[in-house]
Amino acid sequence: MSLNKYLRISEEVQTALAEKQNVVALETTVITHGLPFPTNVELAQNMEATVRANGAVPATVGILDGQIVVGCSPEEVARLAERAKTGDVRKISTRDYPVALANKECGGTTVAGTLVAAQLAGVRVFATGGIGGVHRGGKMDISADLIQLSRSPVIVVCAGAKAILDIPATLEYLETMTVPVIGYKTDHFPAFYSTSSGYKVTVRADHGREIAAMEKAYRDIGQSSAFLVTAPPPAEKAIPNAEIDSQIEQALAEAEAKGIRGQAVTPFLLEKVAQVTHGRSMDTNLALLLNNARVAAEIAVNLK
Numbered sequence: 001m002s003l004n005k006y007l008r009i010s011e012e013v014q015t016a017l018a019e020k021q022n023v024v025a026l027e028t029t030v031i032t033h034g035l036p037f038p039t040n041v042e043l044a045q046n047m048e049a050t051v052r053a054n055g056a057v058p059a060t061v062g063i064l065d066g067q068i069v070v071g072c073s074p075e076e077v078a079r080l081a082e083r084a085k086t087g088d089v090r091k092i093s094t095r096d097y098p099v100a101l102a103n104k105e106c107g108g109t110t111v112a113g114t115l116v117a118a119q120l121a122g123v124r125v126f127a128t129g130g131i132g133g134v135h136r137g138g139k140m141d142i143s144a145d146l147i148q149l150s151r152s153p154v155i156v157v158c159a160g161a162k163a164i165l166d167i168p169a170t171l172e173y174l175e176t177m178t179v180p181v182i183g184y185k186t187d188h189f190p191a192f193y194s195t196s197s198g199y200k201v202t203v204r205a206d207h208g209r210e211i212a213a214m215e216k217a218y219r220d221i222g223q224s225s226a227f228l229v230t231a232p233p234p235a236e237k238a239i240p241n242a243e244i245d246s247q248i249e250q251a252l253a254e255a256e257a258k259g260i261r262g263q264a265v266t267p268f269l270l271e272k273v274a275q276v277t278h279g280r281s282m283d284t285n286l287a288l289l290l291n292n293a294r295v296a297a298e299i300a301v302n303l304k
Contacts (some may be wrong), residue, residue, distance in 0.1 A: 006101050009121050013059045017105065017122055022056035024293065025070070025126040027120040027155075031062075031077060032084040032108030033091050033267050034129075035282070040084070043286060044077045046126070047293045054297035056125075058180040061117045063092050066104030073078035080108060085301025092140035093144045111156070112148035115226065119152045124303060126156050127296035129289050130192040131228070133161040133170030136252060137264065149226040150177035155215055157229045157296040159288040160190035160197060163241075164248050164269045167197040177225065180218065182211055184231040184295055193273075193284045194241040205229075207296035216304060225272045231295045233288035239280060 008018070016023050026047055031040040048058040058193050060072040062080050069076060090100050090107035094116055107118060111131050118126050119125075132143025149156065161170045171189060173179055181189065183201035191197035205211045207246055215227045217299040232238065251272035260268050273281045 003104050003120070006066070006068055007120055008067045008069050009074065009245055012057060012072035013121070015121075016057040022297065022303065023059050023123045023125070024051045024296045024300050025114055025123045026051070026058055026060045026293070027111060027114040027128050028060060028062040028072070028077070028080055028108035029091055029110045029113075029125075030087045030108075030129060030289065032080050034270065035285075037081055037085055039282075039286075040186060041078055041081045043055070043289060045074070046290055050290050050293040051127070051297045052054075056297035056300040059121070059123055061109045061114045063090070063100050063105065063107035064105065065110065066101050068117045068120065070123065071118055084108070086267075092207070094148050095144065111145040111270065112143070114269045115148045116151040118154045124155060125259035125296050125300040126154050127292045128156065128158050129285060130160055130162040131156070131158050132266065133165040133167070134173055136164070136166045141265070146170070146173050146177060149174070149179045149228065150223070152226050153219065153224045154210070155229060155230060155296075155299055157184070157292045158298065159233050159292060160230045161192065162266065162267065162270070163194065163216070163244055164252070164273070165190040167199055169189060171218055174228065178223070179228050180214075180225070180226045181198070182214065182229045184211070184229050186196075186232050188229070188232075190230050190232040191241055191245050192288070193233065193239040193281055195235060195238045197241065201230060208295070209298050209302040212304065214238065214304035219296045225265070227281045229295065231288075231292055233284050234291055239277070239284055244273070244277070244281070245304050247273055250276065
């Protein structure tokens, strides 16, 4: 009874899950804290359309009036975007659920927050932009995404970790937390804006059916961590790592000088990078999100 009180699954997603159709979860912090209006709403619509065009049912996840909604309607997505204009919306990671649910708040779910919802609803695949990770500077600023990835048995499709992070430390942490890292048509771990961070993935897979087969074997031996699939951004939209890194360092220095900490760091840095790249980084962000939605649907239709 208590779960039903907090979890609402749309009729379309419920039907798809009951009939064992292919479902792909989508997050909402990109709507509430990642992109400006109306780009955020357009992206949400385009990601859902991409999932559908590739044979799966989209399940956009958000928190509305103290309920975890798996399968937000267009009106509910628009409502989250409207609230984001005034900042009247919470950024929901795992630790934020008790406050948001008890106080009947609204919020956009992070990678960690969406993983919790997907696991509760029984959605097996989730597409996002980039995961959080270990921040640069050795200050023990580690995203809850990494912890939740170790707990939720969901296939997560991303463009690697956000480029503002310490990539090698993030990869080491993923290994420690027993999270497999698979490269989709690549041998290298992407760095969000860039096709390669210079570090290798555990293994390469060139089709969704290979990933589905590996994930099934992983579950068959009783493993319950997430299965991380990294897809590089489309080459025509990617920004070379050496080019973007100097701009990230500038943004990091400014964040440090202003004393920006915690959940505020990532949106601040992404906004600064967008400014110094004159919007180029946002174009890359939008392209990789749509690509990840496509890859996630490809994997979902191959699950058994």
